[in-house]
Amino acid sequence: QQQVKQSPQSLIVQKGGISIINCAYENTAFDYFPWYQQFPGKGPALLIAIRPDVSEKKEGRFTISFNKSAKQFSLHIMDSQPGDSATYFCAANRGNTGKLIFGQGTTLQVKP
């Protein structure tokens, strides 16, 4: 049972465009939602994270939007650049357990 569902599986965006990746979760006990960026051959790296008491968080060109009632959250990459081409994972965390549940991942390709 996939507790965090991520879409799309892959995404192609033109340089300068907006990349949008969506995630949905089932467990209302989740209380922290990080996004990770992974380049080929590397480990994932924390990109940005949000708590459910906040509807939006922005860091540079990266924005998380959170809809608690719909149990959905999304990553928006503004002015997408070829250097943003990577795999992105959403995740959810419950309390102090340390157990992250990851989405399936989205491979983003930004064309020059």
Next chain:
Amino acid sequence: NAGVTQTPKFQVLKTGQSMTLQCAQDMNHEYMSWYRQDPGMGLRLIHYSVGAGITDQGEVPNGYNVSRSTTEDFPLRLLSAAPSQTSVYFCASSYTASSVAETQYFGPGTRLLVL
């Protein structure tokens, strides 16, 4: 700081062989964990440790063993390798279990192929 280091980078095993994947961190993190990454599955938690001498199971623990004798090291043992264990394995660490979502650092990964 070297961060989180993993060895080996790549390993080929035959079915039934055993091996240990090494993981070390030099950030004095209490919490360490092992994930496996498979296409279309994201990352799945295998085992984790909240401190030296304390380990627990994650989502997919079967076929794997861990121990944590020091704060720095968290090896993952494959007891009898199976082709289903072909995957990329990542070790990660954070200051505490409660800070995982904010400050978790991943190692570079070990690619394992089981024939």
